[in-house]
Amino acid sequence: MTLQPIVPPEEWEAARQELLVQEKALMKERDALAAKRRRMPWMAVDKEYRFEGAAGGLSLLDLFEGRRQLIVYRAFYAPDVTTYPSTGGSYPERACDGCSFVADQVAHPAHLNARDTTLAFVSRAPQADIRGLQERMGWQLIPWYTVTDDFDTDFGVDQMHGTNAFIRDGDRIFRTYFVSDRGDEQMGNTWNYLDITALGRQEEWEDSPQGYPQTPPYLWWNYHDRYGATPISDGD
Template identity: 40%
Template sequence: MELPRITSREEWLVARKALLESEKRLSQERDRVAAERRELPMVELDKEYVFEGPAGRCTLLDLFEGRRQLIVYHFMLPPGADHVCPGCTFLSDNIGHLAHLHDRDTSFTAVSRAPLAEITAVKERMGWTFPWHSSHGSDFNYDFHVSLDPAVAPVEYNYRSAEELEEAGLGWILEGTDWHGLSVFLRDGGRVFHTYSTYARGTDLLNGTFNYLDLTPLGRQERGFSSPSRFREPDTRG
């Protein structure tokens, strides 16, 4: 990668002030989009989803833990997976202290289609402490379009049908069974509403490491998550 050119402090300051104007416009646009996101209409859920967690079976309403809002990260872990998604691993390492969400009446959990025992094994190996529930046997992943099986539900990912994905040159997505995403829910008494879902690069803003690296000259230095030892599976050869 080519390094930035070397200049005087005076010339650097002129360039930095010009960039600051672009950053301000970006902040204003981000605030505008965030306001537009908050104004999205919401859909009431009338299907009961059953999950399994450390405390046993529970419903979507239970995942709120009494709070008004719930954020669900759809972690790519189908039943019997022989590897753990490095992208989901990277993002999960960046989940902050949940007390700050709880202080704002918001709960968080990851949800995967794998059985709880498989989730627990990954969670313990990685040292994660955030809640992570299994939707095994439920339609939850299919209804929120992170598990793809036309025999269960019409295939859709990132708001594109199977045909649209093929037309966009994204047919490789259809070769997988499970993908990542994030969904947000709001509770009003005992009623639960779906307010937002995002997929693919829509989850970038959740990754604090990316945001730090975006401030640096070398950027994200993306390597397909193939190098860091943290993403490798444990050696079980004995």
Template identity: 50%
Template sequence: MYTPDAVTETEWQRAHEDLIAKEKELTRAQDRLAAERRRQPGYRIGGDHVFEGPGGEYSLTDLFEGRRQLIVYHFMLAPGSDHQCEGCSMFVDNLGHPEHLNARDTTLAVVSRAPYPEIAAVRERMGWTVPWYSSFGGRFNEDMGVTVDGGENFGLSVFIRDGSSVYRTYFTQGRGVEKLGTNWSLLDLTPLGRQELWEDSPEGVPRSEPYAWWRLHGEYGD
């Protein structure tokens, strides 16, 4: 059984400070990358994508729920499959309360190829409340590159809306999804970011003081 080396408190403090310095540099590098990501161009999503959810049919614009930004997690759930992806399930288990994203004009949704009744059964079994839609019968998964030659992949896409026009600005998959799950990390993927004054953001992005917009969920309307 592995156990870290035993050292004096002074030796531990020295090693700890060295490690913290590296962690801080990584944080600054991640901030620079997020600033570059906010400036990444987007391409307009073509086609008339239709989804099924608890209220019937939805367009891609409907999934925004009236907000400017949409984050979609592509959950691996194929039509008729009796396998529920453990990794996708772990990701959804780690999602925070949606009100914090909503307060930054951002909606989070899950999309799978399985018909909606199959999705609803999994959602109920797992006790999830995140919006989850079916793209069954359409080309959304193929167009997003997560269904290839009939095989299912997972991933995460970011979209921004300009009126009725929708643009895809970011996509990640594989280990790029592992570090996500907090509201901060998800907002860092979007064109508008956290919308705080300290961020290096393009002209026109809304800004506010850090921490000032934070609320307990349920208190954003106060």
């Protein structure tokens, strides 16, 4: 490994400030891109889809858990998924390596829930195997359902993992965004999940269409076990 130039603190800080200009420009571009996502057209989901959960059958509407938005990640965990000798296991002990990596990065769902958004994983494994994997890997906080029909084919995730975003207006459901391949490697962080939704982070600084829900930043943030209690204010 070749070492980079070794410089005194003043030169190091100058280099950091130079790079910071580009980093801030990239952040602003990402904010602008998220604003365009919030203005994407919606696609009506008129077909009925059914899933199996721990308590039985559910519809796509049920997966929202009463919230306005739903993010669905299609994980590859099923009897016909290729084994992974490099990690020393196969089904049902192992899910797809990459999908497992994503699951390990998922933040506490209470933060998404506080923005009226639900996250769910789906795959074609039976519920008994899903529960065993969740217990072993510590993924109990991720709602995980079994696909029973053409949901994965219809939403572009039958051959590759991917994340679909939906919104509902009453009982009407709309698809608002989709990301797959390397785009999925950013998922897991609460902010990145919110940035792919139709409503975004729902904070006042965002460039969103007229009438979208927005509140001041910081003020809605809370400990994951305190949502619904007294909000945390600046300085707490």
